[in-house]
Amino acid sequence: MRVTIGDFLLTRLKDIGITEVIGVPGDFNLNLIEQIDETDDLRFVGTCNELNASYAADGYARSRGASALLTTYGVGELSALNGIAGSAAEHVPVISIAGAPPLFATEGRYDLHHTMADGNFRNMLDSIGEFTAAAVRITPMNAVEEIDRALHTCLREKRPVHVQLPSDISHLTIDAPETAFDPALPASDPERLESALERILELFRAAHRPVILADLDADRHGFVPLLQEFAEKTGTPYAHLSSGKGLLDEQSPLFLGVYNGRGSAPEVREAVETSDFLVTTTPRFIEANSGAFTHNLPAGATIDVGDQHVSIHGEHYVGITVLELLQELVERVDTGPAATASTAPATASTAPAETPDWEVLPDAPLSQERIWPRFARFFRTDDVVITEAGTSTIGLGPHPLPSGVKYINSSIWGSIGFTLPALLGSQLAAPERRHLLFIGDGSFQLTAQELSTILREDLAPVIVLVNNRGYTIERLILGMNSAYNDIAAWNYGQLPAVFRPDTTMVSYSASTEGELERALDDIEKSPHGAFLEIHLDPEDAPAGLKSFGPMTAEFDYGPRGPRNP
Template identity: 35%
Template sequence: MPTSPPTLAVYVIQRLADLGLDKVFGVPGDYSFPIDDAVETVPGVDWVVSANELNAAYAADGYARLKGAAILTVTYGVGELSALNGVMGAKAHRLPVFVVVGEPSTRIQRSGLVTHHTLGDGVYGNFFALSSAAAGASAQLTPQNAVQEVERVISEALRLSMPGYFLIPEDLAGLPIIGEPVKGRPLSELTAVRSDPQELKAALAALGQVLAPATRVVALPTFLVARYGAVPELEAFLAQTGVSFATLPMDKGILDESHPAYLGMYNGRASTPGVQAWVEEADVVLDLGGVILEDLNSASWSSDLSRTRHVVIGPDFVKVGAKVFVQTALRDVLAGLASVCPVFEGAPTRPRPALLPASGAPTDAILNQSFYPRLQAMLRPRDLLVCETGGCNVHLPGMLLPEGVGYAADTLWGAIGWGTPAVLGLALGDASRRVVLVTGDGAHQISANELGVMGRYGVKPVIFVLNNGVYGIEIVLSETGHGYDDLAPWRYAELPYAMGCDRWLSKVVRTVDELDQAIAQLQTWDGAAYIEVVIPASESVPQPHAVEDNTYKLDTPS
């Protein structure tokens, strides 16, 4: 007996769940009720209801970093616009977050009625262009076009590794789709980009011509290597050839930093000692994915790759000198690269990053030089370290991660408040890993209400809140003495209990000894932990004016 076709809302959620996604992040809303209900109907997916839409978008961002994609659902207008900043961040960091939005019914729209969540002008297309701009592909769905359009948006979002956006009228969401439903496959079985054999062969030959005479080759793998599932191919290439690699701050953690070929951080003049010269004096630099020489990612544009043969192996192209090869998948190029690359035997004298030396007497106040080395020593294999945007972005990118430790940050988009909700998504994306967040108090105040959501869903992060009472990063980038840099004086360590996280370890530490005791307790603690680390406001020191102007280019050139 033939089965009835699924409703439009159920079909969209089911088709996205086919990718291997088991969580749907979001906030319910009236125009999205059929979508909200569909999440409860589709087997294998569970709701994760965030404190607000922006937090939900950040959580979806975190989940997508581990699972390869994510689902986010919010309501029309107020919901999707609240989430927009987080979705734009996912676009910047090339994460396929699928945003499913319910809008007022076609009956309301065709009747010209004015309803809530609008501008009161009877126009219902005001927000589609805005949300579409945050996506790599978008569609207004109907039962008639659903089968074709859902496949198009999924395929294009995965090809670009960017968000996809679906808009569904509330009355049509409950109607059955027209056409044969597609049963999808998990992300692990999909190929986002397929290579043209002729272009791939020619690209590898051109790469071989450049690599053959080289005596020093350095790889700069970017986060796109991870987005396109090419980390295994990269690891195999490094093992077969002995090529060294460094990472920029934006790309930290995509490979194990205990790897013998790891040089350290390449970030212009802020690089790990010796790394800038080693990279920029190489015969060939293999840019894997497309290095973004953004200000924070290049120490105010102080990186210089012009002296090298800078070869770009992008997601779907290869650039060798003036030659550009198209329709070449990153995974395929990396898989074939060892066959055209010399093998670099032995261990040449090259930079090696070192662990940070711990400092501070037991009764001393906690300073940056006493906190970060202890954090580094605390980390254990398979931990995932999350760096909030802010002052910790100055310290964590250059820190050598112990064996097996991953890393996540919002370096490019740079939204403060991203870290706390992202922890929720990361923890749900892989429950077997301990997620460790370092956040400043200013960023944390933006999204701290997501702590209650973590308690509700039983995730067990370790959160360090660095409390110095100010927007420290603003002081670093400007100067001291501004009232707008001062924060409301929260009692942070009381927040988990107030938000229902009753079984969390929560405490305040003010001295080096108290920090040591808390870390010792964490190493045997099997639950969530929240440590308020009180540090002096004086730890945020303005940059020299010349450095500041090099970042913002405000002074008249002399």
């Protein structure tokens, strides 16, 4: 059929479930935005800047499975690059689209605005190509092949891709297939699939201490439901890395806790490191999720599943679509005596205790030790909980989440300010779910403008702003009382009304446990969004952060470097 290049691209986005394109208008992409406006079941959502748009697209993809980001050439692309790189690090499938200069100007090496004025139109693609699984410029000759290749790559590799669309070609017509885009993965090689299954079942039947250790790729590749089913069917206990928190049900008696090398609870570390059948999901150990690289997985007993491979005790099986393998594994495995006998005592001793009731001390100042278990009790099944890198991630980390909660953070990339725009994107993608954001005052100031977009879109999240008057995580690393860790004192509670005078979002402020309890009680009953500012001492921090700070200082600055007092 004959369609315009722009319409073909937009139809493909709709085929994979995208209903919002997030970005910032610019002269090279306005024509595509016009086409979006004319497309049924697809709309453009503008943000305050491109960095925020890239963060929002990341959050959208985590809740919807993929997202679309739209920027303009050069200034827009590079402004979004930090967020695109974060999506690459966190394995998030974002389709980044940039309106580019007209094709004739590109091929003629014109000196244009938003360029270096040197006729070089490769530098932007080359820069972004370092952080994407594919970076292409569309022409009328390659549009169908390159658009489909980029989308397949994005969905298969769970990485961002980048598509430059010259401004003078989006309304040109091309021959395009009439069939919808098919995101299905290719089938496995039958022999490799059967061989891997037989070997895994053989090892599982002989195992006495099976354990599953989940990291974020289990979520990105859709393994979580099948791993949960396998664990429940066989009685196999499981743990998370901190970068995979909340993936498997943390209320189950099979949940061991968080594995973090020597920073783990002793029983969790023993269960993982002495397992004779350890299933992993291609974990990536950084200093923060490995106990400063003290992780010690049993190499001779590890079965690692990736998106297109299985490694069994170091033997690699390629040509396998792992979702097929896990489906077959769940069907064929049964609760053998080895699994039942080995897991029962382990789960009895290592299951997380229920969070005790919080006895309110009405006049007591808020403290890091007390607030995080209280917030954990505030969560409901099916909530989306988003935590900023640093205090809130470390504070909530030890506390089990209710079943069905989706947990979003940026544990590897760790770019502060990510979470407020990510909240916007995730709630656009899943408006039916309650969203709760925990963000520090320093992080909030980086991307605060996007609160205005959240209000403009009539979203109603619960935003908890942790006001400890600066960068607490940095204070614990270096400069506890140094001015460089201070920030301006904003009147945060007035911002919802500043950004939208007729807002229904209600602001709260709490400095004591009694004030916090009254605010949470009111928020629980209200259908409106909430902006809750909680005040804490700048030197107060979760226990995990108090150990993380000195460890980071030692790693970063060495034996001759500066130390905290």
